Amino acid sequence: MAEPLGMLSAALAFAVVAASPGPANLAAASVAMAAGRTRGLRFALGLGLGLFFWGVLAAMGQGAVLRSTGWALTALKIAGAAYLLWLALQSLRAARRSGSTMVARAAPRRLFLAGLMLNLSNPKAVFAWMATLSLGLGGGSQNYVPLMLLCGLIGLVNYIGWVTFFSTGVMMRAYLRARRWIEAGTGFLLGAAGVSLLRSSASQ
Structure with missing residues (x-):
């Protein structure tokens, strides 16, 4: 069985x-x-499910397969980069518009799918999962499941925490005052992440 200290260290990391x-x-x-x-919580649930998918993949040993299969990892990185760049473009377009944003008008189901796709498009997450699971294991692959469930819960709670804090009245009023700057900044950061992932795929 995995040592409790190892499990705790992995969970904290x-x-x-x-x-x-x-x-x-x-x-x-x-x-x-x-x-x-x-609506933010729907998005958070999608993010949590996408993150958990990579945890399941790592626990099944598919992360090693992705690392050893160069073309598959490259394809995932390109797809992920394309999606991040698309999100960046949407944020930058929203920054130019006045009135309510596309996100504010989006159906909850669409936001859930957007969160899911955002984390599914990030193949680097599987390597973080593999490192975490390896750190917390002391007795073999049968210990993947409890640690995977714990870390999956931590990830979901994290997203819910971000949504809860930033959906307060103070933060939403601040967003309305600085909406265009926030949308532009988000677009820039998402675009930078997409470009970084694209460059990583080119260096495979």
């Missing part, structure tokens, strides 16, 4: 990585400020 600013967390904050808590 995963929590730090999950809470750090990145495309998923920044997108969750942007959706929460633009569309409110209810």
Whole structure:
């Protein structure tokens, strides 16, 4: 059985990585400020499911397959980069428009799918999962499941936390005052992440 200390260390390491600013967390904050808590939570659930998918993949050993199969990983990176660049373009277009944004008008189901696709388009997540699972294991592959479930829960709670904080009245009023700057900044960060992923695929 995995040592409790190893499990705790792995969970804490995963929590730090999950809470750090990145495309998923920044997108969750942007959706929460633009569309409110209810729609933001739908987006967070999609993000959580996408993150958990990579955890399941890592636990099944498919992460090693992706690493050893260059063309598959390259294809995933290109697809992920294309999706991030598309999201960046939508944010930049929203920054130029007046009135309510496309996110604020989007149906909850569409926001859930957007969150799911955002994290499914990030193949780097599988390597973070593999490192975390390896760190917390002391006795073999049968210990993947409890650690995977724990880290999946940590990831979901993290996204819910971002949405809850950024959907407060203060943050939503701040968003309305600085909407164009926030949309532009989000677009820039998502675009930079997409370009970085595209460059990574070219260096495979």
